[in-house]
Amino acid sequence: MTKLDWGILAVFILYALYAGLRERATASQNLEEYFLAGRSLSGWKAGLSMAATQFAADTPLLVTGLVATAGIFALWRLWIYALAFLLMGFLLAPSWRRVGVLTDAELTEVRYGHRAAAALRGIKAIYFGTIINCTVLAMVLLAGTRLAEPFLLWDQWLPSFFFEFCAYSVEWAGVPFAVGGLETKTIWIRSTNNLLSIGAIVLVTMLYSTTGGLRSVVNTDLVQLAIGLIASVGFAWVVVDHVGGLAELTHRIQEQFTAAAGYSITGDQLLDFTPFGDKDVTMLVLVVYGFQWLLQMNADGTGYLAQRSMACRTDHDARIAAVVFTVAQVLLRSLIWLPLALGLLVIFPPPPGIIDMAAREFTFIQGMDELLPPGLKGLMLVGMLAALASTVDTHLNWGASYWTNDVYLRFICQSWLKREPSHRVLVWVARGSNVLILVIALCILPWLSSIQMAWQVSLLLGSGMGVLLVLRWIWWRISAWGELACIVASVIMAPLLLWGLPDQEALRLLIMGIGSGLIGVSVSLLTGPEDHDRLEIFYRRAQPPGFWGPIERRVHSEHHEDSQRFWRAILAMGLASLSIFCFLTGIGSWMLGSPSPAWIPWRDVWIVGILVVGVMLCPIWMRLGFRGH
Numbered sequence: 001m002t003k004l005d006w007g008i009l010a011v012f013i014l015y016a017l018y019a020g021l022r023e024r025a026t027a028s029q030n031l032e033e034y035f036l037a038g039r040s041l042s043g044w045k046a047g048l049s050m051a052a053t054q055f056a057a058d059t060p061l062l063v064t065g066l067v068a069t070a071g072i073f074a075l076w077r078l079w080i081y082a083l084a085f086l087l088m089g090f091l092l093a094p095s096w097r098r099v100g101v102l103t104d105a106e107l108t109e110v111r112y113g114h115r116a117a118a119a120l121r122g123i124k125a126i127y128f129g130t131i132i133n134c135t136v137l138a139m140v141l142l143a144g145t146r147l148a149e150p151f152l153l154w155d156q157w158l159p160s161f162f163f164e165f166c167a168y169s170v171e172w173a174g175v176p177f178a179v180g181g182l183e184t185k186t187i188w189i190r191s192t193n194n195l196l197s198i199g200a201i202v203l204v205t206m207l208y209s210t211t212g213g214l215r216s217v218v219n220t221d222l223v224q225l226a227i228g229l230i231a232s233v234g235f236a237w238v239v240v241d242h243v244g245g246l247a248e249l250t251h252r253i254q255e256q257f258t259a260a261a262g263y264s265i266t267g268d269q270l271l272d273f274t275p276f277g278d279k280d281v282t283m284l285v286l287v288v289y290g291f292q293w294l295l296q297m298n299a300d301g302t303g304y305l306a307q308r309s310m311a312c313r314t315d316h317d318a319r320i321a322a323v324v325f326t327v328a329q330v331l332l333r334s335l336i337w338l339p340l341a342l343g344l345l346v347i348f349p350p351p352p353g354i355i356d357m358a359a360r361e362f363t364f365i366q367g368m369d370e371l372l373p374p375g376l377k378g379l380m381l382v383g384m385l386a387a388l389a390s391t392v393d394t395h396l397n398w399g400a401s402y403w404t405n406d407v408y409l410r411f412i413c414q415s416w417l418k419r420e421p422s423h424r425v426l427v428w429v430a431r432g433s434n435v436l437i438l439v440i441a442l443c444i445l446p447w448l449s450s451i452q453m454a455w456q457v458s459l460l461l462g463s464g465m466g467v468l469l470v471l472r473w474i475w476w477r478i479s480a481w482g483e484l485a486c487i488v489a490s491v492i493m494a495p496l497l498l499w500g501l502p503d504q505e506a507l508r509l510l511i512m513g514i515g516s517g518l519i520g521v522s523v524s525l526l527t528g529p530e531d532h533d534r535l536e537i538f539y540r541r542a543q544p545p546g547f548w549g550p551i552e553r554r555v556h557s558e559h560h561e562d563s564q565r566f567w568r569a570i571l572a573m574g575l576a577s578l579s580i581f582c583f584l585t586g587i588g589s590w591m592l593g594s595p596s597p598a599w600i601p602w603r604d605v606w607i608v609g610i611l612v613v614g615v616m617l618c619p620i621w622m623r624l625g626f627r628g629h
Contacts, residue, residue, distance in 0.1 A: 008378040012386060013204055015223060020208025020216040027213030030423040031409075034213035034430050035102055035401045036311040043320025045218055046308040050321065051328035052221035053304060055228050057388035058143035060337055061361040067341040068350065068360035071270045072594065075334065076289050079584065082330045082577045084293040088301035089322020090576070090625045091545060091569040092473055094315035096306045099542040104302045105129070105406040110541065111472055112480035113534040118415075120480050121406055123487065128303065129402025130440065132462075137395045137441040144201060144388045145194035146362075150369050151381055154196045155189050167192040198445075201388060202438055209393035210434045214311060217393045224386035225328070231383035232336045234376045235368065239343035242371060246339065250593030252346045262352030270342070271594040273585045288506040295513035297462030300469040304398045319625060323576065331584050338588055340364075347371070395441075400433035408433075460497060463509045464490030464516030471521070474546025474566060476535055482524030489516040545569055572625035575617050582614030 027034045041049075066074045088096075101107050105124040109117045155163050171188045208216050243249045254267030275286060293299065301309060305325075312318040341364075348363045350356070368380050408429050413421050421429075468486045472478045493515060497508045529535070535551045538544075545565035586607050588594065596606035 016208045019219045020212035023212030023215040037214040041311045043317035046321035047324025049218040049221040050325040052225035052390040053394040055387045056391040063337045064341040064364045065357040065361040069355045069357045085326045086573040090572045093309040093318035095542040095544045096309045102405045116480035125402040125406035129399045133399040134440040138444040148197035152197045154193045205389045205392045210431045224390045228383035231380040236340040264354045295463040297465045299466035396434045399437040403433035404430040460494040461490040464512045467517035468520040476548045479524040481527040482520040485523035486520030489519040572621045575621035579614045579617040582610040586611035
């Protein structure tokens with residue numbers, strides 16, 4: 001790291017702190033200003049902010065590992081979420097914005113009635129806002145230490161007496177944060193370095209996110225995403241140039257990775273975008289890939305994605321945000337990372353046999369350290385640390401919204417103390433909640449290696465909730481008891497599935513999603529619909545598309561357009577996804593020399609054909625998704 005590299009990092013830190021202080025006065029007015037930026041975000045800002053949040057520090061490492069161990073086709077497990085993003089945009093984002101809530105937990109008491117709705121709100125605030133949120137935040141911070149470890153060498157910079165005191169404290173606590181297999185003394189030195197890196201990252205992040213609220217988070221997100229993408233393009237350029245160009249990259253992948261050389265995956269399998277090659281792809285895997293976007297707790301945007309939609313200034317902006325997010329997340333980012341991942345596979349070839357994913361993930365950091373020149377290395381490090389910060393600040397802001405709006409305001413003040421706190425008090429509670437969320441995450445961090453089973457359970461719980469979360473928007477018969485039953489069923493089924501199917505993740509997700517979904521729908525039908533007056537209030541506020549026959553007739557006795565809006569939005573979602581997938585496959589295949597499906601012998605015809613289809617679909621889905629709204 002040169003002075004130029006450190007200068008780039010210092011400039012970014014100063015900008016982030018300035019962004020937080022600049023928005024401090026506005027964010028302090030009330031919770032809507034603090035958590036939703038006064039519902040003033042433009043569509044492109046909200047969309048790029050979502051993309052920055054999902055540009056986590058560990059994501060390029062994950063992509064590098066997946067491509068090396070299972071080929072490009074494995075990334076469809078990530079790309080398929082485009083369906084969920086566009087479903088939120090074309091179908092649900094306008095309703096999220098119009099319903100006027102601060103959190104998805106608050107939505108339960110608008111959509112449902114009776115005591116079951118209050119219980120559901122409390123459960124979601126604790127489960128989503130604390131258990132899931134803090135565990136994810138802890139894992140993100142742990143991934144950040146892997147990034148910072150080769151570059152942030154505090155033992156060489158800090159006064160020896162101060163660092164020795166920190167190292168002694170870490171060793172006394174018995175909490176290692178370094179990769180094993182090292183001498184004991186080295187482990188504690190690296191662990192101390194990693195903990196100091198975490199402290200520095202979260203301190204800067206908290207200073208701007210807690211002072212400026214969502215506005216400062218979004219403003220820094222835009223800069224973070226720009227730095228991350230520009231640096232990634234530079235990194236990919238250096239790696240591909242080191243190999244000898246894109247054509248040489250393709251040739252070396254096909255030449256080096258063969259069954260005769262002892263590799264478990266061949267060059268064509270690594271480069272193929274489709275499942276039509278000779279990969280070991282079963283129908284079960286294809287089904288899970290196809291429905292994974294629905295079998296997860298963010299299927300309807302629940303969480304920070306819905307938060308960005310609710311912060312948009314108009315319904316049109318909410319739709320634009322989802323499209324911008326999907327294009328940046330699925331198309332643009334992938335086309336940068338794919339040649340980078342393949343180039344690192346050539347430059348740092350793995351030994352023959354089954355390729356180790358953890359080792360391949362580390363080649364991303366190794367490539368940064370060994371290949372990048374001064375200036376670009378600093379820009380890439382800032383980009384990765386900025387990606388980490390953008391994820392951390394979002395999880396802090398999102399988790400604090402639950403604790404402030406759903407725990408403190410709803411249950412402590414309104415239900416227990418029977419009083420309404422001032423806006424200023426609520427904003428200070430929100431700032432304090434950021435600290436609480438961070439403390440909980442840091443307490444989880446040392447035990448991550450022992451809670452992997454709990455994390456797998458949380459993923460299964462999420463897959464069990466996705467179907468009901470979407471249905472509550474589009475079907476009037478879903479009830480609070482149905483959602484509660486779905487949660488209970490997920491809690492019971494998750495450990496049983498982990499015990500009975502320990503090595504079959506795909507089958508577990510399918511069983512959980514179908515089983516808990518059916519239980520939730522059945523209980524909703526058995527307990528009867530919610531009170532019609534309650535549903536009418538929700539319908540007038542949210543104007544949800546879908547199947548709301550009796551409620552729609554009470555509100556609009558002559559015009560029945562809900563089902564038409566629903567099918568138009570579903571068609572727009574499907575065609576927009578197909579269009580983006582065509583661009584991704586066509587451009588990616590052209591860049592990387594990927595083979596065409598076996599039933600199309602002419603590769604150029606395949607590439608041109610899917611690109612033409614992608615272009616022709618654009619005006620259709622844009623007309624369906626945006627016209628008349």
